[in-house]
Amino acid sequence: MSKKNSSSSNASSQGSTSLRLKTGLAEMLKGGVIMDVINDDQARIAEDAGAVAVMALERVPAMIRAQGGVARMSSPNMIRKIMAAVSIPVMAKVRIGHFAEAQILEALGVDYIDESEVLTPADEAHHVDKHKFKTPFVCGARNLGEALRRIAEGAAMIRTKGEAGTGDVVHAVKHMRQIMRDMRMLTSMSEDELYAEAKNHQAPVELIRMVAQTGKLPVPNFSAGGIATPADASLVMQLGAEAVFVGSGIFMNSGTKFASAKEAAQRARAIVKATTHYQDPNVLLEVSGDMTGAMKGLAVDQMDPTQLMQTRGW
Amino acid sequence: MLPRRSYYTKSMRIGVLAIQGDFAAHQLRLHQLGVESIPVRKAEQLAQIEGLIIPGGESGAFLKLLGDDFFAALRIFVNSKPTFGTCAGAIMLATEVLGPAQPSLGAIDMTIRRNAYGRQIDSSIRTGKLASSANNTLSEIEMVFIRAPKIERIGPGVQVLATEGGTAPDGQPDIVAVRQGSAMAATFHPELSSDSRVHQLFVALVQDYCKTGATETSK
Numbered sequence: 001m002s003k004k005n006s007s008s009s010n011a012s013s014q015g016s017t018s019l020r021l022k023t024g025l026a027e028m029l030k031g032g033v034i035m036d037v038i039n040d041d042q043a044r045i046a047e048d049a050g051a052v053a054v055m056a057l058e059r060v061p062a063m064i065r066a067q068g069g070v071a072r073m074s075s076p077n078m079i080r081k082i083m084a085a086v087s088i089p090v091m092a093k094v095r096i097g098h099f100a101e102a103q104i105l106e107a108l109g110v111d112y113i114d115e116s117e118v119l120t121p122a123d124e125a126h127h128v129d130k131h132k133f134k135t136p137f138v139c140g141a142r143n144l145g146e147a148l149r150r151i152a153e154g155a156a157m158i159r160t161k162g163e164a165g166t167g168d169v170v171h172a173v174k175h176m177r178q179i180m181r182d183m184r185m186l187t188s189m190s191e192d193e194l195y196a197e198a199k200n201h202q203a204p205v206e207l208i209r210m211v212a213q214t215g216k217l218p219v220p221n222f223s224a225g226g227i228a229t230p231a232d233a234s235l236v237m238q239l240g241a242e243a244v245f246v247g248s249g250i251f252m253n254s255g256t257k258f259a260s261a262k263e264a265a266q267r268a269r270a271i272v273k274a275t276t277h278y279q280d281p282n283v284l285l286e287v288s289g290d291m292t293g294a295m296k297g298l299a300v301d302q303m304d305p306t307q308l309m310q311t312r313g314w
Numbered sequence: 315m316l317p318r319r320s321y322y323t324k325s326m327r328i329g330v331l332a333i334q335g336d337f338a339a340h341q342l343r344l345h346q347l348g349v350e351s352i353p354v355r356k357a358e359q360l361a362q363i364e365g366l367i368i369p370g371g372e373s374g375a376f377l378k379l380l381g382d383d384f385f386a387a388l389r390i391f392v393n394s395k396p397t398f399g400t401c402a403g404a405i406m407l408a409t410e411v412l413g414p415a416q417p418s419l420g421a422i423d424m425t426i427r428r429n430a431y432g433r434q435i436d437s438s439i440r441t442g443k444l445a446s447s448a449n450n451t452l453s454e455i456e457m458v459f460i461r462a463p464k465i466e467r468i469g470p471g472v473q474v475l476a477t478e479g480g481t482a483p484d485g486q487p488d489i490v491a492v493r494q495g496s497a498m499a500a501t502f503h504p505e506l507s508s509d510s511r512v513h514q515l516f517v518a519l520v521q522d523y524c525k526t527g528a529t530e531t532s533k
Contacts, residue, residue: 021437024460024506027336028370028402050378052334052371087414087428088372089461111434111461134435269378276333276379277355 015131022136022156025089025111026220029053029243033233033272034222036060036247039078040085045261046250049268053089053111055245056082061118061165062248062295065307066255071119073101076108083109091138096313097123099132106135112157113137115150117312118164118247125314130154140224142175142310144182144211145201151219152204158217160241161310162225165248165255167297169232171310172225176239179221186212225310228294230274230287237278244275254296266290326524328517329354329363331388333379335371335402339505343513357387365396365520368403370460370503373428376406377417385417392421396496396523398516404499405463412466421497423469430464437461442478442490442502444511455509457490457502465489465501475515476500496523 032052037043043054058074059067073094083090089111094101096115101122105113115128117140130137131154140161141147147158160179162172186197186208194212198205210218223241227233228249236244248255250271251264259267270287277283300308328344330337332353344351344367352363360366368376380388391397392407399407408426411418431437437460443452457478468474468489475498476491491500491512496519504512 017439020458020506021434021439021460024458024503025434025437027339027506028372028460030336030338030371031332031334032372032375047374048378050375052375083433088374089434106435109433109435136434272375272379280355 018134019154019156023219025136026138026157026222029089029222030220031276032243033268033275034091034243034245035250035268036245037082037251040081041261042251042264043082043086043090045265046268047086047088049265050272051088051268052243053091054082054086055091055093055114055247056110057093060248060252061309062167062252062255062298063165064118065165065298071095073098073105073119076104079105079108079110093119094128095119095122097121097126097128099128102128102133102135102137106133110135115139115155117161117309121312127153127314130156138222140310140313141179142171143178143201144186145203146313147179147217147221148201148203148207148211151207151217155219157220157222159222159224159245160236161313162223162227163300163303164225164309165298166226166300166303167228167249167295168300169226169228169235170300172223172227172232172236173239175225175310176223176236176241179217180240183211183215183217187215226297226300227271228297229291230270230284233271233274234278234284237275244271246271249295252295253293255298259295263293267294326350326365326520327352327363328365328367328520329359330367330369331376331403332369334375335369336503336505337367337369337371339503340367340369340400340513343505343510344517347510347513347517349517357384360387360391364524365398365516366391367516368392368397368399368406369505370401370403373402373405373411374416376402385419389419392419392497394496396498396516396520397421398498398500398513398519400500400503400505401460401462404465404501407497407499408465409469410467422492422494422499423472424465424492424499425467426463426465426501428463429461430466431459431462434461440478442476443487444476444491445474455511456507457504458506459502460506462501465492468492469494471495476512478502493519 035046091112093116136156138157139150139155160175223236224245410425477487
């Protein structure tokens with residue numbers, strides 16, 4: 001009882017305290033793999049394989065692509081079942097700008113909320129004001145400006161957008177390279193150049209200055225969107241990601257076909273191990289050898305641009 | 315007073331278990347204290363270090379990633395050389411883990427319960443009391459609790475280093491940091507606060523070990 005009383009009185013006004021707690025959980029997830037799961041069986045497979053968290057959703061991105069329609073927040077009952085099944089943190093997605101869905105997930109008690117381009121956006125101009133929530137948020141970004149706009153709104157973790165549900169890592173790579181390059185450039189600039197850079201990146205100058213001084217984002221920087229193999233995980237980690245999200249690549253063989261539980265568990269274990277030992281080619285060789293196959297996937301450069309999810313978000 | 319940076323042995327090296335979690339925050343803190351550290355990802359690296367920090371993270375994921383051989387090597391290390399575990403690291407060092415039960419390294423005679431305060435929404439930054447060995451006094455210290463575990467029982471050989479709260483139903487504060495022999499554990503995250511006193515305690519422990527080749531068991 002005492003815990004709750006003291007925490008609520010402490011956290012009432014202190015924004016920086018709240019941000020430290022929010023990014024604090026992301027710190028604990030570093031070097032780990034966060035896996036998309038659609039039911040409690042998959043959640044247990046993910047936890048057994050060494051996932052540091054699961055993302056609970058009704059349809060993984062590959063299924064959303066295959067089935068179409070409006071993709072919304074998942075059923076709270078389904079998320080609750082997953083929360084009961086595992087002891088690792090549980091995340092869930094809300095539509096871009098849909099603060100009411102976020103209020104529901106906060107009331108449910110999920111550990112992280114992903115304001116995600118994978119779902120159909122609910123607002124064409126605004127993202128959720130994430131400062132208003134005690135539950136931390138993760139948001140996608142393709143470049144530094146987008147990352148800093150989300151951080152300004154209160155995001156406590158950034159992930160690359162990549163192109164979810166494709167099994168094609170090319171855009172996760174593109175976005176991670178872009179963010180890292182944007183940051184390296186800022187570190188070489190003089191103070192009086194940063195105002196124009198803030199304009200170019202369409203981001204607050206305070207955050208631009210912070211990145212120029214430290215060379216990194218003020219919150220953890222993870223990778224997502226098309227990661228399907230142990231080698232993919234190692235690639236994005238070597239490019240600067242601090243942890244990886246794997247969506248459709250573990251439990252799906254294509255947008256409509258599930259992998260067997262055995263195959264999924266094997267992929268999950270391999271990707272987890274590859275993320276820890278991303279700098280060790282011998283371990284990568286060993287775990288890649290155990291892989292029986294990866295999802296068929298969808299080459300992003302052959303897709304109709306209107307089917308891209310990464311362009312959602314402002 | 316606690317030792318300053320120049321006091322530390324130059325050759326002293328502390329490993330930070332880096333299979334997953336906030337190992338970089340611990341390494342940064344050690345660097346600020348002028349102590350050399352290396353990330354430990356393989357069992358053979360344990361031979362290169364004088365002390366070990368097991369960071370915060372997901373203890374279940376640690377167990378999966380360690381595998382049997384590394385786990386066995388780690389058990390030998392933590393029961394003979396200075397080790398400090400924070401949060402998930404504290405869970406790893408306990409003799410008994412609940413919520414759910416899972417294997418652990420058994421360096422500190424205590425029962426610890428995972429996620430005992432609740433989910434992320436119940437995470438908080440609080441002020442607790444840190445024991446000073448020099449004059450037997452308590453001083454206030456900031457404590458960052460994130461999905462924290464709770465120490466539910468400690469054995470007779472375990473020394474309490476820090477407590478928090480004091481309005482629990484039984485009137486007793488929660489035990490949040492302990493030491494037994496050369497093993498230390500905290501259920502909070504000193505690596506996420508700017509106060510370095512808890513890390514200084516551990517560095518001093520490793521320092522003593524380097525000088526004498528063994529540490530006294532605390533009474």
